Amino acid sequence: MDETDEMARVFRLLGDPTRVRLLLALHDAGELCVHDLAEATRTAESTASQALRLLRASGVVVGRRDGRHVHYSLSDDHVRTLLGVARAHARHGATAATAATA
Secondary structure, three states: OOHHHHHHHHHHHOOOHHHHHHHHHHHHHOOEEHHHHHHHHOOOHHHHHHHHHHHHHOOOEEEEEEOOEEEEEEOOHHHHHHHHHHHHHHHHHHHHHHHHHO
16 A cells, blocks of 8 residues: 555545544543543444444554453554644634634
8 A cells, every 4th residue: 555545544534523523532531431432422332432443443543451441542643643733724724714704
């Protein structure tokens, strides 16, 4: 897989609002279990779990087992940076759109 294919794969992962909400919750909290992630994102636990499975398989999140629970976190600073830049861009776009309609 070349670099552009890998980049497209990452952007496809970010193309789902549920996955983005989960990633932003992890970005803000650092580490959460499925139950807490589902609660924080107002998502069913089964939906959160399924999305986390995909994110984990893609190397975007990692899990740490603690007894019966798995605590998820972002895999590295690259993911944290990507989310931070995407969030800043979205906020900038929203601000620009509001200013344009005023």
